[in-house]
Amino acid sequence: MLQNNPELKSKIDQLWNKFWSGGISNPLTAIEQITYLLFMKRLDELDLKRQSDAEWTGEHYSSKFVGTWIPPEYRNQPEPEKFAVEKRTLRWSEFKRMHAEEMLQHVQTKVFPFLKDLNGTESNFTHHMKNAVFIIPKPALLVEAVKTIDEIFEVMEKDSRDNGQAFQDIQGDVYEMLLSEIATAGKNGQFRTPRHIIKLISDLVQPQLGHKIADPACGSGGFLLGAYQYIVTQLAIKAGKQDLAPDEDGFVRTSVAAGLTEKAQAILQASLYGYDIDSTMVRLGLMNLMMHGIDEPHIDYQDTLSKSYSEEAAYDIVMANPPFTGSIDKGDINENLSLSTTKSELLFVENIYRLLKIGGTAGVIVPQGVLFGSGGAFKALRQLLIERCDLKAVITLPSGVFKPYAGVSTAILLFTKVWSPKAKVDHPATDHVWFYEMQADGYSLDDKRSKQDGYGDLQDIVAKYRARNPETDTDTDTDRTARCFMVPRAEIEKEGYDLSLSRYKQDVFEEVHYDAPGVILERLLVAELGEDFFNREKHEKVLESLESGIVRELLELKGMIG
Template sequence: MLQNNPELKSKIDQLWNKFWSGGISNPLTAIEQITYLLFMKRLDELDQKKQADADWTGDKYVSKFSGSWIPPEYRKQEDAEKYAIAKQTLRWSEFKRMQAEDMLQHVQNKVFPFLKDMNGTESNFTHHMKNAVFIIPKPALLVEAVKTIDEIFEIMERDSQEKGQAFQDIQGDVYEMLLSEIASAGKNGQFRTPRHIIKLMAELVRPQLGHRIVDPACGSGGFLLGAYQYVVTQLARRNGAKDLTADEDGFLRTSVAAGLTENTQKILTNTLHGYDIDSTMVRLGLMNLMMHGINEPQIDYKDTLSKSFTEESEYDIVMANPPFTGSIDKGDINENLTLGTTKTELLFVENIYRLLKKGGTACVIVPQGVLFGSGMAFKTLRQMLIERCDLKAVITLPSGVFKPYAGVSTAILLFTKVWNPKEKFSQPATESVWFYEMVADGYSLDDKRNKQDGYGDLQDIIAKYHARNPATDTDRTQKCFCVPRADITAENYDLSLSRYKQDVFEEIEYEAPSVILDKLLKAEIGDTADADLAAIHSGIVRELLELREMIG
């Protein structure tokens, strides 16, 4: 994590301070502007790398910066060609050498419009970038930001070479740090999910190429990126990749799938879907995935709980960390959601169930209150998970996992859809539920979240989940165990681990008080026979003698 790279963290802090002093004090506005610059820089670097690879292998590659570009507003004019701009001048490596005033004008009027338009007028990216604005107001701020971003990329590249960490993962650290600076982080329960928790969840659901995957509250696209990287890694391993090394959390991951065939890349792009109700986060998510090699991400602006969202039984996998708190306008709740509540943490889980195909699997983070809440909607949701789904696992997380955003206690629910909402079923789908109490995630559970030795419980969870056996995992004094459906039904569908875990009390035998007192006296006066003489010199000994006489 970025916290363990003080040099990189210092540069990010410098970047924030430059934007603050330069007049952009809203953190969300600042991160959007910084992301545009990061995107320009990464776009140039990726293009140059692909060109160099093509030159080396003899393959054909058409640079994004070859030829000329005509701004959309001039394209229908007869003399449109006279407005053509050489794409080469729109590269980061070209405009960064300009004088301050010229650079600001060039980026505002040419580079940024090209960025918004580069995927074509029909592109999802172009559609969501339509209202995006480049608002860096001062030439000096742009120059300083460009210089600092160059320095950040130099550090990232050096760390990638020296430490063997994938460049994209370090880039993910930069995003994580940027997101953590948003003052509104945690507003309406929107907490950024740590990357190692996303990787854990991907290992639990094991997405495969061709699976339709969705996050109905995707934010900056972390879960979609996690699923993508898991699939890419599995493909690389099947193709004989042997140079993969475990990261600091024990996960094997490779980065951008440079070796994927065009067809495989197309399948991946078309099967990853995300939705969010914040247009800024949609843009950030689109650029995040594009910088990781997904050229045309399927992220859209939608409220997935509203009446306007009609998708149902569409996806093989749902991975999500939906908003925890707050409520939705009762009049706008999709009529297919039947829980009779306005609590978003409950509605999202029901909606995720509806989004799954029969046989599809969801891995969702929820506040622990969902596991034991006594309200009718809480109980109905848990009953639905037990009866209409195969609720495979409940993994409780320590409360510090989401610090510094919040200390909320959370859990991971892992379930497979067996019965559709209105379908009659002969018997409940869940036979037993596997519980695991995560105590450590490999990081300190305070606001600093420093890396600790080892992987915490991460790798243990993966190994034990995939090897779980309801017939043998019955010892409820252990960290993980299986609970039969009948026991859960008897407890009014309560899914809190503490309801089923049995505490172990160790019986301790203590010596008789007189024996303890004799040992204390011996420690004070040694082996002397004249205890009375010793007592004269020691008030402690005198009091010990009196106490021994009292107890006999």
């Protein structure tokens, strides 16, 4: 991890500083431009590696950099071959040797357009790259960025050799750190979900190979990547891999190469779907997953709350951290959503319920206000989760989890869809709800979010959630003063479907014994007067000599209570 590699972290900080001093100070713009360069570098290295592997094994491999390429704008012109570009010159390893001005022009006019056209005109990647622009303005900045990225890759390769961590995982760490710099992402309630929280939710919902998995507000694709890595790890374990060690958060994760057959890779790559209403985040999400080994991610520009989005009962797993704030245009809300509200945090949860297949499971982060809000839509949503879903768990998170972006208090909802929206509910699907109060997540809860010793409550949550038994752990044998406990549906109904942990948790009050007031006053006076306090004649002399002050007032009070 980057926390354990100060050299790698230093190189990434250098890269940020160069973009800042080079005139690109918006973090979101900088990360997009850096991503394009990382993608160019990785594309060249992967192509060279696959060529080498094919020569060794005798298998056929068609390089992306062999032959010529004609830019799309010239393809319908007479004699388009006049505009053909030698693909070889589009390699990172080729253009990095050019002079500064020549390199900038070459990357702007040839390499970047080739990157946008990479997967063919019909691919999802090409479609979303259509409006992407390469805006590095100065030749010197491009030269410095290329040099620093080469150095970053050298450090990653060394780290991979020395520590045995897969290069792909280290590359993912680097990209995650770059994404963490998007401090402006607090707008509209959108901010990056910490990776250890994504791993926690993945371990709780346990996606499997063959599941169709979605995130309807995917941002940079963190939850899709979390599901992918969880499944890959489980396949590796099933295949007999035994040298897997827990990471800094206590979770076991490994790389694609550890246990995926070609068939499993194909199934998994066809299983991940993400949607977002920010075109920049869609591009970042696409490249994030592609740099983690997912060749053709299904991430699209889509407002999943709008009338234009019609999917329903389509997914086995939904994991999401939808926007927490803001309202949407009432006239554009999908008519299939029944809640009478324009609050996005409520509509997203209902929409996630609709997206699930019967038997499908969701892990969703919500602001804690959703748990106890008194408005009609708040209560209706909680009633829906209790009656039409098996609401398995409510896990409250400390307010610092999303710092430095926001200090909002949040919770994780885990639920399985039992009844469809139009089905008659014969009996409520939830019998008991498991509550857990997370107090620590393994990181400081200030703006720095520094790694602390241990895993916080992360592994305890996973262990206790899996060990719970809704059929035997009833309200009569659950300790409501503990960190976690079960609450029966009937009690929740009685409380107006309130899901706040504080509603059901029993506080423990310790009996504290205090000294009598006279003893306390005597202790204070001895501290002020010393041995004179025990001489009553001197008491009176002191009182006569003091017109005011704390000693006089203490002596008078002492005289009153004896």
